[in-house]
Each structure stands twice: as C-alpha cells, then as structure tokens.
Amino acid sequence: MTMAETKKTDPNEKPRIGVYVCHCGSNIGGFVDVPSVAEYAKTLPDVVYATDNLYTCAEDGLTSIREGIRKHNLNRVVVASCTPRTHAPLFQTTCESAGLNKYLFTFVNIREHCSWVHMKEKEKATLKARDLIKMGVARARLLMPQEEEKVDVEPTGLVIGGGVSGMTAALSLADMGFPVHLVEKEGELGGFVRNLNNLYVTEKSATETIKPLIEKVKASKNVKLHLNSQVKSVEGFIGNYDVVMASKGAEDIKTKVGTIVVATGALEFVPEGLYGYNQYPNIVTLTEFEILCKKKSLPSLKNVAFIQCVGSRGQKVSYCSRICCNVAIKNAINIVDNYENMLGLAEKNGTIIDTVPVEKKVPDEILERRRRRRGRERGEEGEAEEVKLGPSEKIEVTVFNRDVMAYGVEHELTYNKAREHRVKFVRYTPENPPKVFMEGNQLMVSYFHETLKLDRSMPVDMVVLSTPMVPQLDTREMSQMLKVPQGQDGWFLEAHVKLRPVDFATDGIYVCGTCKGPADITEAATQAAAAASRAAIPMAKGYVQAEALTSVVDDIKCSGCGTCIQVCPYGAMRKNDKGLAETIVAACKGCGCCGATCPEMAITMTNYTDAQLLAEAKATLEEV
C-alpha cells in the first residue's frame, strides 16, 4: 500500500473533529443506543461531523472515515468502538491513508467499557458511552501531530559468556548471518559443563558432547572470540551500544554492537556448615562428585548417600534448583551400573586427592550382621529388604529427597530405571532432615523413616550433597552495567515470566541459560537459540522505529537530579552533556514513570500531556 503524503497540520489550526460510533453489529448496538450517541457527539465542541457505522472496521466503515477526512476537512478523528489493542493500528493506518497524521486519531472503547459490562442497563450504558466520547473529544482537541523517530541498528551482536548458552546463542546469530563478539572470562570455552562427567540421556562424556559446539564456534567466520576477556562498560541503547572489552594483558577493545545476549551462567552453592561438609571426610557436593567421576578418582565405595535439597527450597535459598534430582539420579545409576569401571580408581590410579580421603571400612561381614540385627529388632518379617545390597550386591545407593523432580518424559523414565536398578529413594521432610555424623571411623547417616515413623541410621562411605545453583558473584555488577534487573533471589529477571522468557524489559538486551535461573543443558541451549532469535529481530530489520509516545524533557525545568534515570524500567533516560536528563527515544516505551516522579515537573509525555488528561477529566465531571 502506498501511503498518501501526510498533510501538514498546523497545530494552531482550529480543530475539526469527526466522530465515528460503531454498532459492532449488535455487540454494541444491542446494548447502547448508538444513533442517539452519534447525534449527541455532533453537539460537542469542535465536532464538525459525526456518524454511526454498522461496522467501522469493515471496508465500508473505513471508507467513511477516509471520505469524512476529505469532505469535511477533518483534522482529528475519534472512533468509538471496541478495543485499541486490536483495532487502533487499523484506524491509524486509515487516517494516514487519507493524509492525516496517525497521532491525530483517538480511540474510545464503548464495547468493553459499556455494552459488555452493562448488558442489562441499556440507558446507563448509553449515558456512559456519551461521557466516554465527550472525554475522547476533549482529548482529541488537544492532540498534536507527531513524527516517529527511526534509529539504525548496528547488525552486530555481543554475547557475554562462553558456556553452552553463550556458545549456542553466538553460533545461532552467526549462522543467521550476523557478526557476533563472544566474550568469555576464562581461557577456554565450555563454562560449567567442563566440570561434568557425563550428561543425562547419554553415556558420552560431557566434554565430548560439547566439543563439536566449541569447534563450530571457533570455526565460524562470524564469531569473534574474546577469551580471558570481560565486558568493562556498555553505553547506549538498542541498535547502538558502545562496548569496551578488557582482555588480560592486552589493550581494551572498543566496539559497537546492536544487541546483547547475557549468558553468564551460575555457580554451585557451597554447603559450608551443612551435613558435615568440610568437617568429615568423603562428603562432597554433586559437582565435586562429577569432578571425581570425570577424573576417575572415586575411591571404592559400598554405600553412597545422596542428600537432595541441601540449602534449597526454603533453607539458604527459597527456590528449587530444578536439575539436582535428575543429576543425582544419573550419578546413582552410573555408579550402580558401572561400579567396576568407576569406583576404586583412586586407589588403582594412585590419584587419591586430599579433600576426599578414603576411610577405613567396617568389614562387610560385620556390616551385614549389623543390618540383619536391626531388621530383627524391629520385628520385621523375614529378612528386611535392606539387608540385601544393590543389584550388583556390591554397592548400595540411597537418595534422600523431599520430592523427586523427575519432570517430563526422560527424567521420569530414568527415575523409574533407577528404582528398577534398586537405587533407594527415601523421602524426608524439612522438619526432619537426615543427619550426617561419625561413629568412630565410620561415616553414618541417620534419618527418620516417614512411613514406619522410626529413626534409623546407616553406615555410608560417601555422602553427596545436592546443592542449588546460585547466581554468579558479579551478577549485581553486570546488572548495573547493563541496566537490567535482578529478581528477588538474585537471578537476572526476564521481561515477563510467561511470555517473554528470554527478553529483558530493556529492548536490545536478552538473557538465556542459568544466569536467569536453574536450567539443564538442553533447556539452556533452547533458551540460547531463543535469545538469538530475539536478538536477530532488530538486526534483521536494520532499524527500530519507536512509537511517538515518549517522554520529553524540558531543559529549562530539569535540575539534573537523575531520579528519572533510576526509575526508568527500560534504560531509556540518560544525562546529556549539560548534565540534564534526556530521553533515548528509541528505547522509551512511554510508560510515564519518569514524568510521574520528576520533582521539577520537567517531563511530559507526548500526547499524554497534563493538559490533555485534565481536559478529559474535566469533560467527565462537567454537568451534561
């Protein structure tokens, strides 16, 4: 469609308003006396034309708007119909096609606000429709034409973090055809996954699994890799970020990027002071256990306990860390199925590491006897099941859990497999957590059996503590540099938890992977591709065009206090050379937070000026 040249509207020209009242078939017409409302509209100040349409949105309705603009030389248009959310763009385009600046159009909703909510009160609904139109007209009289600002977007991306998320995001952007800077603070790619032994659903080592990804990233012509580097500063707004990267032993690199993907990952919580960690031997975290597996340094073990939710779900942190149950299950199956190849390697390879000394074991016969005795004392029938060792008869694995978070298809099936392989799952409540202690030389776990309502204890060779992921230590610093928010628990906070999972509220910056909360490798990689998709949008378009509903700062009134910069949720306010506030139009969403908080009343919103809003309010309070 070719746009007609928008005619110049002289702001001082007397308003000539046209009002179109829609029946919406019987949707409005059935509950509001539409013709009488249109007649009433004709009596309002500066209204030169008013009519009713069966459907204003149908082609004949739109034609009547175009004709009205031409025939009656209208310079403001009011449509009273349904919701602006679905129909404003249609009517705005129609006005533009007849040569009227789209900001000289205003919408009045008499469907949701009148006919739908007052279905049984036709008279009152009609009166309300008249009032709403009166307000709309009062506002329309003060509307000003606006020009939309178009800002070019630098078609280069920046990805912060070289783990699986960051690499996936960078590679996706690169494969979509955009040059991208990938910044990793460590000397090599891979992130947290480098600690892991294998990933669930595959027996391949974690390192082998991500190797092709690392190779692709390194081979990609579009990826500029910055290892041992950190982002030092970021200034600017969507499409135009000036970035400074600092590398160890090299000069700072300055570059310009259009969009930024944050993929800085997470840390594992260190359970200092919990369950004998760092106090007794052979107590490790889940990741330390993975490292031992990976380094083939596990001592020989006959009895392993995993304790889930160490520090999470309302203890040190409030949340559930999502992946630990499944990681524990994976490791439990690994050692049960593969004990010969995994355990005792510490002794065999002579690589015993200091933090995990191997304790002297109680001889098997004694253990066995002790167990039998315990079973009999409680009067259990026959041989208690626990007397038997694992399927291999050589190793027993117990997972102490609160709820097993084996969500979805594969995790649940793996959980079932673990039970088939006789990994024991013992439920505990937060009021009655298991206890880890030493009995002589023997590491012990005692627990309260919820079904039998009995305290029990068992000797173990190793205790693995499943602790939650926690945000990186520099998350706050990063959030301040990028002007993006953190949630209550310190994770980066996305724009909307349901519908915008990888966007920040600030346009042009996106987030993926474990820096926004616990996720497994598959979920992180999916989020990363999603973030790449989002980041590619402004770069593919090549420009951003902001609606001309933004804030404007009055230089004369502004004192440069900076309050507006702090309250802006979109990072759209900044200080100019004179130290005064300035709106970054391309980033502004027109929410009005800055205007509402400005102590000097120096900020107004285009087409939501105080004068316009007061005129609306006055109109409704006036006696008819």
Place this chain on the structure above:
Amino acid sequence: MEKSVMVIGGGIAGIQASLDLADKGIIVHLVEKSPSIGGRMAQLDKTFPTNDCSICILAPKMADCFSHPNTNVITYAEVVGVEGKVGAFKVKVLKKARFVDETMCTGCGECLEKCPVKVPSEFEMGLSNRKAIYTPFMQAVPRVMTIDKENCIMITKGKCGNCKKACKREAIDFEMKDQMLEIEVGSIIVATGFDSWNPTTSTEYGYGRYPNVYTAMEYERMINAAGPTHGHIERRSDKKRPTKLAFIQCVGSRNPQVGHPYCCAVCCMHSTKEAMLAREHHDDMESTIFYKDMRACAKGFWEYIERAKRDYGVRYLNSDATVQENPENHNPIVVYDVGGRQQSEEFDMVVLATALIPRKETLELAKILGLKADEFGFLESSDRILGMGRTNVPGVFLAGYAAGPADIPESVAQGSSAAAKAVEAMALAGGA
C-alpha cells in the same frame, strides 16, 4: 523468491515462532486446524506463578500475529502433504470450507442468535453449548464465524438458512467448497500441542460416573469469568457451590498401566493455581492436593507452593488417591494412604489432573513430514541434548508440547528457538 516458513499449529509456541519470523522479515504461513488461533493457553483461566489472566496476556499476541504484514494465518486448515526439501518445500494445505466468507464476516454474532442447533462446545470442554455457526470463544482470531457442517441442518437436511437471513453482510455461503492450497516454503515448524487424556477408562477415579468429579481442563473453564458458569464453581449434581475441593495429581500419568509412564511437568503447578483460585473466589474454599512428588521446579514455583500453603490454606497430602461416592449427596469420597494406613475423606468436588498426551493427528502429520515420534507419540529431536527441536528431517523443527512436556515459557522459548533454527537452515540451504 522471498524467504518463507510454514508454522503448523497456532497455539502459543506456534504464535511465538510466527512472530519471531515475521519480525525478521520472513513470510510466515501459520496453519491452524481449528477456527481460531490461541490453542490451549486460550482455554486457561490464569497462569502460574503470577496468576496473570491467560487470555488477557495471550490475546494481544494473537492479534499481533494475525495482523502482522508478514503473516498469512490460515485457520480451519490442515497440512495433508509435503514434497521437497529444506529451502524448497511444497506443502499441500487443505482449507476446510467454513461456509462463511472470512473477508465479509465481522464476527458480530447476529447469526448466532438465529441458529437453532445446539452442540456441546469443544472450547468449554462440553460444559456449555455452542451453535452450529460459531466462533470458539469470544476473543477468537480471526473474529469470523464458522459453520460446522456435521451439525448445521441447512447443510445436512437443506432446511433452515436462518443465519444467512440474519447476516447483514451476506457473508454466509452454503455452497462453499474445501480448498486445496499449495504453498512453497523454505522451512517448517511443527507446534501441534497436546490433548487432555480422557480418564473415563480409569474407573478408580469415577470420572463420568460420579457427577462431581471434574477434569482440570473442565475446572479451568468453570472458574473462568467468560466460561460456561461465568466463573461460578458449581457441582454438576445440584448446581451448589462446593467448599471442600480435592485435587488428585498424576491421573493417567506416571502410570505405565495406561500407557503414560511419563510426568506431564505442569500439573503440580496448575492444580496449585486452581486451588488458590478457588480461595480467591470464596474465602471458605478448602482445597487438598493429593500428590506423588510436588514437582515445582522452575523459577518462582516452589515459592508459589509455599504461598499456596501459607496464604491460601491449601493442604498437600503425599499420597495416591482414588475416588468413591457417597450416593446420598453425590459427594466424592477420596480414598488415600498415609503411613501405610488407608484413609478416606468426603469432599464436595474432585478435580483430576489428567495426563496430557500428544495429539493423534500429530502422528499423522509426522508420517507426512517423515518425522520420528517416541513410543508415546511425542515428536523426537535428533539431538536431544544441544539441539532440541531439530529433527531428523533437515529444515523441519519442533516447538511446544508436541515435542514433549513443556510449560508456557518453555513453549515460548522453543517457539523462538525453532524460528532461529529455521532461519539458520534456510541461510545454509541458500534457497526460498
């Protein structure tokens, strides 16, 4: 030739994929089987863990998706054939006759009043009726009517035509024929969603036999202000409002006997939400949730459970549960097990968190496209670890529940992710 992609399925995953592609300047053909886009999310009352109104946050996306200059939304249509390969697929789409001219109909609804035929509404889970000419729900996109030819007496018996008389815009055309469209695209995204399992065959829950046993999807519609009871929670047996509700988890899921050994990944959360909403509707509502494991394991989810316990008085009982009935007052009796002892408790209403299963039609589509499905019917990714959504067919990608249990944000992320993968594939193929 311009780059173009076909998205199959107009739920939240398909909508997100379409928007991400269209915003990149790619032409999108979105094919939706039902008369409106919106999918399952449109049926939900609120969404966890923020209790946002589901349709209120979805409707703007539906409108954006439909009115985007780069999208061609084809509703009431199905993919029936595919040829070619990545960069140059030829897709056959059967556009079913809706007997209403989409360009003329404004969705005003005057025809509805005149239609004499009543049919159980699919959207309302059969809890209320629609007409033979209908839009599935108030915020349907496109907002045009559809005549269901199985039930329209003008089409089946040649008698009536009331809707045609009522339509002031002459949009109704009883002669309309199905149309076969052939569309060329460079890539295809499958996002066909899920179905809710019918628990009638698992007699231990009494669904279909005891009137006051509901499925979660029925309950979602019932508590919705725009739903069949206008948001009033009421019992099938006597229309009275219940005060004591039981929610039973894992009905048909985590259950190898009925063929769904997997966990549906969303039910712990939606049942918690539903229990909270009952209390939001009325202060005297008491809810008990019978669960196996409380799988509240994404951002803010565990906190949501804690809030349900603390602020909404929701009681959680870690037990399997089955249902019997007190025949005198039709009160369901939940039989459960705590500490190895069987117990029972009478409730006013029971809500079953039924298994969510892949759609049957998805398997047919998989055959057409040459995709692999797992033993349960979920479509399989070729690289399960790093490339979820990539399939064994180059240029064909997956998003949302059709590829395995996923909640809304995961489906949205998968939609965006599939969009990126489709663009990458077309760039690599260099065509279409």
